[in-house]
Amino acid sequence: MPWQDWFGWFDATDYEIAREVLQRGVAALALVAFVSTLNQFRPLLGEHGLLPVPELLNATGGRLRGPSVFRWGYTDRRLVAVATTGIVLAASVVLGLPQLGPPWLPLVVLLALWLLYLSIVNVGQTFYGFGWEMLLCEALFTVAFLGSQQVPPPLLVLIAVQWLVFRLEFGAGMIKIRGGREWRDLTALMYHHETQPMPGPLSRQAHLLPPWFHRGEVIGNHFAQLVVPFLLFVPWIGPVPVGAIAAAVVILTQLWLIATGNFAWLNWITVVLAAAAIPDTVWHAVIPAIPASSWAGSGADVTTSPPWWIAVVLAASALLLVLSWWPLRNLVARRQLMNASFNRWMLANAYGAFGTVTKRRIEIVVEGTLARSPGDGGAELDEDWHEYAFKGKPGDVRAVPRQWAPYHLRLDWLMWFLPLGRMWEPWFEVFLLRLLEADAATLRLLARDPFDGAPPARVRVRAYRYRFATHREYRASRVRWVRTLEGEVLAPASLGSPVED
Template identity: 50%
Template sequence: MEWFVEGDYWWSRLVFQRVLAAVYLVAFLTAARQFRALIGERGMLPAGAHIRDTSWRDAPSLFRLRFSDRLFALCAWTGVALSAALVAGAADRLPLAVAMAWWAVLWALYLSIVNVGQTWYGFGWESLLLETGFLAVFLGNEQTGPPVLILFLLRWVLFRVEFGAGLIKLRGDRCWRDLTCLYYHHETQPMPGPLSWYFHRLPRPLHRVEVAANHLAQLLLPFLLFTPQPLATIAALAMAATQLWLLLSGNFAWLNWLTIALALIAVDGSLITGPPAPLPDSPLWYEITVVAVAALLVVLSYRPARNLLSRRQQMNRSYDPFHLVNAYGAFGTVGRVRHELVVEGTADTELAHGTLWREYGFRGKPTDPRRLPRQFAPYHLRLDWMLWFAALSPVYARSWFGPLVERLLAGDRDTLRLLGHNPFPDEPPAYVRARLYRYRFTTRQERRATGAWWQRDFVREYLRPTRLG
């Protein structure tokens, strides 16, 4: 049927699929390298216990059939291999049904991981990857034109990501309305990047321009996605540009890359590459499947759409256990002060005034004031992110911080692999403690004088010296 496909988005569809496959690859790689310490059989929050305490209806997952570290690793590395093949374009050389099954396997594997991941997988970009990945199953491959209904639903995802984030800001912190939030955000964001210090030191009038541009990108441009071309393409490219700006200013896992992919799917490829070659008709079974799936997702969109209009708007919420249609948003509140946990250990078996305490180093979160923040996104450092939340309130760390300390005291190798520096390479410490510090970026003068990127001041004890037993 001519109404079913849109050939002008053939090129955009292929680019979108490659970027999405790359995001999948990073997501599975993150899971494979970190799961043992986080949710493994001997992890801080073992997935097996979570499976026993929940039902199929609450959290569908293949691991309900059987969970073990070896099986989880097999699934995660299988996801890495399948994603890498999709990046190389393997699905475009296969029959349509096989290509769809390939994308469906990726989605099912990652859904299974997220639904046993507990607090470590409670981030909005997990649901965004699953919702986008589910739609990708029905997007077709090189041998078919992209279905209009799926293209529309992908724009609907992008609309909710951007417009939801814009509304949560306007309804939240006053600094978004008076354009001052970026006086603080680059310094207090969860995971600063190597350019965050420089962004923070931009003139304040430019920070206000940044906020105003953010409001434009999130509150106006999403509506233009549903206008005729080339206006929709211009809006999509402008939204992608704002995401590139965010990529430079901080580490937000794969959120920005996935949003860019969603923006690119709205770009009219014929404006760049010219009209596509004629495409064969889509199989009838495929058209029926796409229409049925689109109808289901339109019905499920009611609650997320209502959430956008609600004065009590929620952000990053899933409305079904399959994460098919979700609510998104970020930074409704911006911190004015940055607090960080500094975890220390000592080899001394008797504590005294002169006890030597040594700091554990983390890969992404600030610890050593002289260390320039690193670029890790789209790779997701789950422990580092949760430590940022733990510094905001102990409530966020209630379930896992104690197990983390126990594993440091035991010298657990899987946990130590998550760290950037282990000050006890030969044997584990006798005691571990945690202290809360206030961090701020140094001024230009302080930076020249000391070489440090951060200035920190002690606030209070977070966890008193603790030992095993």
């Protein structure tokens, strides 16, 4: 029997469109991630950043949690080179250029993107400590083995992507069921739209929907995350494309999250990855203008992939299968880990989000003043103080929250975490010092500097309770947020005084 007959199962001839969506979509999000890094890494983590990478390397002796090209030394110039290279390589995949060549060409390009972004994440510290960072790394590695247009998409790699979506969705569902009571009594989404890290332009409208709708949202979420993921692995039952329908449910729920919040590329990449379960036949039936697969007539009993390529894919699939033991065990563990990597390469990770939902929104507001001493009688005059405006974090009560995702505003996200844990973080102290110095790179991370580049004499930090304005409150005063002062986090401090809580 010819060797081609032994591997007739290897080619997924009806998933050419899925491959295009997966490779180009993941590369597009990698492009966004590298642009975000180019714009924000240096003021956050660069040589003069809030958490400088050179200090990390000195403290650890170069022993990082995983591989990184910065292990042998970091400079801002080297960071720019890495990010720029990532942008160029990602753009080439988005344009489909490597896919025109032999199957090893997109493999090399996407693996290079994986290693470059892994290098950044492994020195990114708390600013790169989000689950979607390791998710992007794993996705880049996995879709690299989908090959080029010269070979059919490998079935094993599509299954690996489906397994990734399963861990994303089912892991998040299990975290919620095991987490806060609000997910079990169906009240979680009565709070979430208001208290999520970075609301979007439609978040207030979603929050003001009636309670019965929010309970329905939670029920729909549980169904989409705890039931639907199992159906991704069932391509067809008779004439019914079960896997494609399951993927559609995942996509629709993720589009709702995209419309009502800003979660970087988490929801966007889930939409892209879900395409792994949609065959070309379904695409063509839904959109007749989409042509049928060019591989459809090649037969299912004989492979057209070369033996070396089959060997490469089998090796990668075996690696992912072995590494999957740890996230699988985590899914059924009593103490399930959320957003955890079990190896240095950030492959076969555990995912999950919002096991508990915050009930009250506390915002940290940073203010500055040009006055070098308190007002008459020793009293502080509030009119002398002016707020620093962030790009995505709520501040101005009249402003409409902007849509930023899939772009990731790292400083704004960490500002949300401050009141949830330790109110004082090392990077936050340095951030306040940079404001007192009117550091230009730091100020570019903000939406507005109230002093137009001049250094303030003092800064202070206050905590406010924020809630969305009701329809009546908005009609009366045109405010979208209502805020009340909770207290002072930091008394007025200057460069000559210690900045501490």
